[in-house]
Amino acid sequence: MARIELVDVGHAYGGAAKAGTETRWALRPMTMTWRDGGAYALLGPSGCGKTTLLNLISGLLTPTQGRILFDGKDITQLGPRERNIAQVFQFPVLYDTMTVFDNLAFPLRNRGWKEAAVRTRVSEVAELLDLAGDLKRRARGLPPDAQQKISLGRGLVRTDVAAVLLDEPLTVIDPHLKWLLRRKLKQIHQQLKVSLIYVTHDQVEALTFAEEVVVMNHGEVLQVGTPQALYEAPEHTFVGHFIGSPGMNFLPCQLGANEVRMSDVTLPMDAEWLARAAAAGTEYQLGFRPDAAEVLAAPIASAAGAAWQPARVQAFQPMGTHSLLQLGFGGSSVWVRAAAAFQPAGDHVWLRPLPAKLALFADQRLVPRGAGEMLAVANSAAAGTSASGAAP
Amino acid sequence: MKPVNQKAWLMVLPVLLCVAFSAVLPLMTVVNYSVQDILSPTQKVFVGLEWFREVMQDPDLHGALLRQLIFSACVLLLQVPLGIAVALAMPAQGWRASLTLVLLALPLLVPWNVVGTVWQIFAREDIGLMGQLLARAGFDYNYASDANDAWGTVLLMDVWHWTPLVSLLCYAGLRAIPEAYYQAARIDGASKLAVFRHIQLPKLRGVLLIAVLLRLMDSFMIYTEPFVLTGGGPGNSTTFLSQYLTQKAVGQFDLGPAAAFSLVYFLIILVMCFVLFNFLKAAEAPADATKGNAP
Numbered sequence: 001m002a003r004i005e006l007v008d009v010g011h012a013y014g015g016a017a018k019a020g021t022e023t024r025w026a027l028r029p030m031t032m033t034w035r036d037g038g039a040y041a042l043l044g045p046s047g048c049g050k051t052t053l054l055n056l057i058s059g060l061l062t063p064t065q066g067r068i069l070f071d072g073k074d075i076t077q078l079g080p081r082e083r084n085i086a087q088v089f090q091f092p093v094l095y096d097t098m099t100v101f102d103n104l105a106f107p108l109r110n111r112g113w114k115e116a117a118v119r120t121r122v123s124e125v126a127e128l129l130d131l132a133g134d135l136k137r138r139a140r141g142l143p144p145d146a147q148q149k150i151s152l153g154r155g156l157v158r159t160d161v162a163a164v165l166l167d168e169p170l171t172v173i174d175p176h177l178k179w180l181l182r183r184k185l186k187q188i189h190q191q192l193k194v195s196l197i198y199v200t201h202d203q204v205e206a207l208t209f210a211e212e213v214v215v216m217n218h219g220e221v222l223q224v225g226t227p228q229a230l231y232e233a234p235e236h237t238f239v240g241h242f243i244g245s246p247g248m249n250f251l252p253c254q255l256g257a258n259e260v261r262m263s264d265v266t267l268p269m270d271a272e273w274l275a276r277a278a279a280a281g282t283e284y285q286l287g288f289r290p291d292a293a294e295v296l297a298a299p300i301a302s303a304a305g306a307a308w309q310p311a312r313v314q315a316f317q318p319m320g321t322h323s324l325l326q327l328g329f330g331g332s333s334v335w336v337r338a339a340a341a342f343q344p345a346g347d348h349v350w351l352r353p354l355p356a357k358l359a360l361f362a363d364q365r366l367v368p369r370g371a372g373e374m375l376a377v378a379n380s381a382a383a384g385t386s387a388s389g390a391a392p
Numbered sequence: 393m394k395p396v397n398q399k400a401w402l403m404v405l406p407v408l409l410c411v412a413f414s415a416v417l418p419l420m421t422v423v424n425y426s427v428q429d430i431l432s433p434t435q436k437v438f439v440g441l442e443w444f445r446e447v448m449q450d451p452d453l454h455g456a457l458l459r460q461l462i463f464s465a466c467v468l469l470l471q472v473p474l475g476i477a478v479a480l481a482m483p484a485q486g487w488r489a490s491l492t493l494v495l496l497a498l499p500l501l502v503p504w505n506v507v508g509t510v511w512q513i514f515a516r517e518d519i520g521l522m523g524q525l526l527a528r529a530g531f532d533y534n535y536a537s538d539a540n541d542a543w544g545t546v547l548l549m550d551v552w553h554w555t556p557l558v559s560l561l562c563y564a565g566l567r568a569i570p571e572a573y574y575q576a577a578r579i580d581g582a583s584k585l586a587v588f589r590h591i592q593l594p595k596l597r598g599v600l601l602i603a604v605l606l607r608l609m610d611s612f613m614i615y616t617e618p619f620v621l622t623g624g625g626p627g628n629s630t631t632f633l634s635q636y637l638t639q640k641a642v643g644q645f646d647l648g649p650a651a652a653f654s655l656v657y658f659l660i661i662l663v664m665c666f667v668l669f670n671f672l673k674a675a676e677a678p679a680d681a682t683k684g685n686a687p
Contacts, residue, residue: 081578106582
């Protein structure tokens with residue numbers, strides 16, 4: 001087991017660019033540390049560089065640039081055999097002609113283990129994976145979930161694995177077995193305290209499995225965080241969009257001195273926050289989660305009435321536990337979650353995005369609110385303070 | 393039970409007619425010859441199994457059959473391992489792969505009698521490149537007078553001509569192995585030998601069976617190349633079954649015995665095909681059975 005550090009690691013399948021051309025990164029240069037014993041999910045759409053990142057860690061690929069460290073030791077140039085990484089692939093990979101026992105013993109025998117030690121270790125791992133009864137059978141005859149467990153077992157038999165990498169390992173497994181196998185993986189993780197990196201494009205799989213989720217798109221790591229952090233504070237519009245169903249709402253907007261404007265809607269906003277957004281980019285979006293807004297079927301006459309905005313109902317979906325509304329709001333279409341009993345009275349409802357849960361994005365990236373003033377939305381007197389442009 | 397549409401027979405009728413005229417009728421002619429002694433177009437005598445008895449007791453046939461079996465065994469033992477080795481050594485992609493494929497396919501495109509002619513000249517000890525080199529290296533090599541040299545040359549020619557077929561089949565089989573297997577093997581720390589033994593060879597079994605079948609059948613019917621190269625000589629040393637048959641039928645005009653032997657020859661090949669085909673199916677069967685077991 002080991003702490004894995006990537007230092008400025010980037011990979012391009014065509015190799016580094018020659019002078020005058022641009023490198024076509026499959027994985028943009030990045031620096032990142034994977035905690036020893038952590039359970040990570042690598043989440044992103046197909047072709048976003050997840051598998052490339054995985055293969056760089058396992059040593060199947062050598063990075064075009066950068067260094068990879070295991071517990072501080074540079075192993076960039078070592079092959080998979082020396083790195084002691086276990087990797088499970090999308091489809092079960094078995095040695096057809098061998099029994100389950102021989103399959104599990106294969107990595108040990110390749111490393112010159114004594115036969116008695118092999119037998120002890122294989123039975124331990126078979127026990128762990130509920131394969132003990134099948135050890136004498138030909139691996140090829142078993143159902144896909146057992147086959148995938150054998151693939152996993154071949155990784156786990158080695159006592160010195162630095163990490164177990166799983167590349168969409170449950171693709172070929174039946175849904176109900178998927179759930180069992182995922183639980184098995186979590187159990188193994190708790191028992192062995194081995195680092196797990198789990199690649200998937202399924203957000204449910206990622207969010208239920210991992211302690212930390214790494215969201216990738218276009219060869220770039222956009223955010224690393226707990227499932228809750230990804231949901232509540234996405235650092236990139238892609239993360240907001242990709243996590244949650246339906247995803248975050250994004251409305252293109254213009255910045256004023258104390259407010260943001262979206263065609264016919266204006267929302268008050270902290271001036272200092274706006275100034276930092278203005279310094280961070282040129283295109284701005286206001287974001288809020290579908291559950292970060294209140295809706296009313298009819299306007300209410302009260303002092304707070306000013307914050308309620310009319311929104312046209314485009315679609316209404318009762319979901320049992322709640323209702324989903326698609327609304328025309330501020331020149332865009334947004335999804336909003338309402339109580340199960342909610343019924344729109346006409347073609348319009350009244351909407352109020354919760355000020356504390358609004359997020360502002362400049363050029364797709366989150367503009368953090370100022371420290372300690374999370375709730376100061378409507379009335380900031382500190383207009384025109386020096387915007388240092390410190391935002392990422 | 394589903395209703396059977398008898399009109400379908402009408403659809404296969406043209407094919408049946410073609411096969412009848414191209415295969416069944418000629419074969420029946422051969423059967424006719426094999427049981428009669430034809431003295432002249434008007435005079436013929438029914439002789440029953442006489443020709444079969446004669447042919448089966450012919451020591452020349454026994455010799456040819458033995459040579460044929462040894463030859464086919466040699467062909468398989470040489471060409472299959474060599475073909476696999478070549479396929480393993482071939483580049484997987486890029487222009488090098490295309491170039492190798494074209495070069496490899498060349499011998500397969502040469503007409504068979506040209507192959508014989510090429511080697512007939514190439515191996516001559518007086519003017520041929522190979523013959524000359526061997527002679528200068530001090531070997532007493534002459535395929536026209538020495539039976540061993542003739543055998544060696546015929547085998548070498550066949551290896552040159554047909555190993556590419558085995559290689560191409562294996563190459564296609566190798567390319568069909570998913571990359572994940574090699575990656576898993578690297579992760580498991582497998583040696584090259586282990587990869588070959590536990591991944592490549594098992595995955596090649598299907599194509600190898602086809603390759604063996606094709607090479608066995610083809611080598612069993614070999615005629616043109618040794619005929620052009622050695623004419624079956626020196627003596628009878630490179631006379632294989634089909635050449636023996638031609639000598640009987642065309643050379644000596646013994647149509648009766650030749651026809652009888654044709655049928656025997658045909659049966660031998662049929663039986664071999666049948667046995668190999670069943671062997672092939674039996675070898676594939678466990679894979680199907682396991683597919684059935686999987687939920």
